[in-house]
Structure formats: structure tokens, C-alpha cells
Amino acid sequence: MITHPQTASVPLPDPDEERRRVQTARLLAYRDDGPLVAAVRDRIGPGLPPVPATLVALVAVVVIGLTGVLDPGTGWVMLLPALVMAVLVIPTAPRDHLGRFDWLVPPLIRGTEFAVVMLLGLAADTPKWLLFALIYVVGYHTYDTVYRTRQSIWPAPWVFQAGLGWEVRLLLLGAGAALGLLTWVAGALTLYLGVLFAFESVTSWLRLDKESALAQAGDDLEASPEDAMEQATGDAEKQ
Template sequence: MITQPQATTIPDPDEERRRIQTERLLAYRDDGPIVTALKGVLGRGLPPVPATLVAVLAIVALAVGDVLSSGAILLAPVLILVVLVVPSGPSDHLGRLDWLTPPLLRAAEFLTIILLGLAEGTPKWLLFVLLYVIGYHTYDTVYRTRQGIWPPAWLFRAGLGWEGRLLILGVGAAAGWLTAVTAVLTAYLLVLFSVESVVSWVRLDKASAQAHADQDLEQSPEEAAEQVTGDADQA
């Protein structure tokens, strides 16, 4: 587990606020190794909200048009999302509406998974478990950052990111192996996200308890007695 990124010099308060906002929204995006690898060659990136919104509308159009049946066409929603949204990764996400990017992206990911699963007849309970695991990871990330704690960078890479997960599922759907691919991916993500989350929170609790213990040891007997007396008076 790593803590909130810290600057090496005393930052300007406004610049620090913008930096933390960017870091938080990027964490909520849940980008994987593909976006990370391409950030250095994509310049400033596309505006994230328009790019993601266009991708969502295109995927909805494919669903309404009832063209997602079987075969290679099932890669279409995945490729649309990857082509349009991956280039938005380098954006600073400081626009007035850029906070909409993570929920739009998560909605697009979930919608694509559901459409692929329905097209290939994947058991609905299995799709639900996969969506639940990804949703739990998203909730855990949001809750941690609000506490000033940041998930380790390796977790986003190991979790494959939204783009990696969808590409794996898209290829599996196009090949007719979606149920098996979904089962393996779900099991992998379930173990990864649940174990890492439990271990991280346990370590945090231990560190917090140790900090309190160290603080108590530093107190003089008089200070400890005053604290006990004050607690008794309040009770």
C-alpha cells in the first residue's frame, strides 16, 4: 500500500489541489498497462468526457441495431471503446466536467460486458459476479483515496485495467469461448482484488494501532492520568 503521492518541495496550494484531483480521477478510471504504456506517445491526450461519451453512444447504437450476434463483430464495441478512450489517458482531467469520465467509463465497461455475455449466452450469474468484482475494486479505490490512502500502482497493472479486461473478453467472445474466458478472468480478479484489499486494510490497522501505542508510550504518567481523568469527567 502506498500513501497519497507527495511532492518533494512545498507546492503551491492550487497546483497541489489540481495534482490531487488528477491523481484521484486517474485512479478512478482504472487504466491498465496498455494506457500506461501509451501515455508517453499520445501527447496531451483527447478530452476524456467527449471521447468516452461518443464511445458509449456508439456501443448503444450497436446494441439497438442488433448487430452483435456472434463472431468477429463482437470485438466492435471493445475496439470502439479502446480506440476512443485510450488516447484520453494522458489528459490532466482538470476540465469542469471531467469528473464524469470515471462513471461513464465504468458504465461503458459494464455495458460491453453485458452485451458480449448476452450475445454468447454466458450464464447471467457469472456476468453478475464479474461485474460485482470490478465494482468492488472501484468502490475500494474510491474509499481509499477519500481516506488519503492510494492503492499501489502495481494493482492497476495486475488488474489489467478496463482496456485489458475488455480486450480479453472481446477476443474470447469472437472466438466463441466467452464463458470459459469470463470464468477464468473472474476468478483471477476476485482473488487479486479481495486478497490485496484485505491485506492492505489489515496492514493499515496494524500501523494505526502501532502509532497509537507509540504515542501512549511517549506520554508521561501525569499526562496519562490527566487523560484518564478527562475521559471520566466527560463520561
């Protein structure tokens, strides 16, 4: 008697679990965490609640700016905003970001990052156009990440590490301000990030267009001669 091999049934993924996984991955991508967060994420336990911690970080940075602590423009006090944000926000990284209001975390992080850049730059008398350029470059990276993930096109993981993440960027700017070199550090960081993000974004979209074109060509080759003739006739009539 001939028996047919039984194919093992592959269990379908749970839709709710898949939705939660994608939501977590998307919000973590929007956070734009860098190498420092990646190095300590698995070593800090369950972490802090994301929304309260990021809100406290934003309020603390605003208070630092309003109290004039950064008025000297140099000295290690210039590291204070970056350190406050790092201490409060890095421990939120291990969370799954599935809370009702956890979608607020990425904009809170980005807004606090931009606030720190402006406070340091104004205190250190850095050219405003340079501060705008740095914020624009990081903002473009954020927009590109959001747009791509909404199209189910995920940026390569190495981009977030090479982009240094919000935490390393702020610590570098704080150290540069402390040493009286913020203009040079901000300029170098803007140039580096601008080239990195622009190159990766352009090459990724070009590669996607090429893959789409090849897939379309493959579909055309698989079409029957009758379909190909009908399509060509239709194109000719349109002209």
C-alpha cells in the same frame, strides 16, 4: 566570531497547484487504466478531450447493441465494442482531467465497460450470474479505490496493472466471445480479479490498522506517568 549556519528555506507548495495535482491523480485512479494505456500514454501526444470521446464511445456501444451486430454470438465481430471503446477512450489518458466536466469521465468509462460486458455476455449466451459476478468484482474494486483515495490512502500502483485495466479486460472478453469461449474467459477473469482485489484490499486495510495501532502505542509510551495514571483512572471509572 561564531556564526550559526543558515538553514535554506524550503518553498511551500502552491495550494492551487497541489489541489490540481491531487484531482488529476484521483480521477486517473478512478479511470482504472491498465498496462496497455500505460504503454501508449506517452506516445500519443496531447490526447483527445476526455468527456466528448467517452460519450461517443458510450453512444457507439449502445448503437452496436441496438442494431443487432452482435447477434451471431461468435466471430471477430464480437471484438467490435471493445475495439471501439479502446480507440476512442485510450487517447484521452494523457489529458490532465482538470476540465469542468472531466469528473464525468470515470463513471462514463465504467458504465461503458459494464455495457460491453452485458452486450457480449447476452449475445454469447453467457450465464447471467457470471456476468453479474464479474461486474460486481470490478465495481467493488472501483468502490474500494474511491473510498481509499477519499481517506488519502492510495492503492498501490501495481494493483491497476495487475488488474489489467478496463481496456485489457474488455479485449480479453471480446477475444473470448469471438472464439466462442466467453463463459470460460469470463469465469477465469472473475476468479482472478476477485482474488486479486480482495487480497490487496484486505491486506492494505489490515496493514493500515496495524500502523495506526503502533502509532497509538508509541504515543502512549511518550505520555507522562501522570497522564497515564489519569487515563487509567478515567477508564476504570467508566467501567
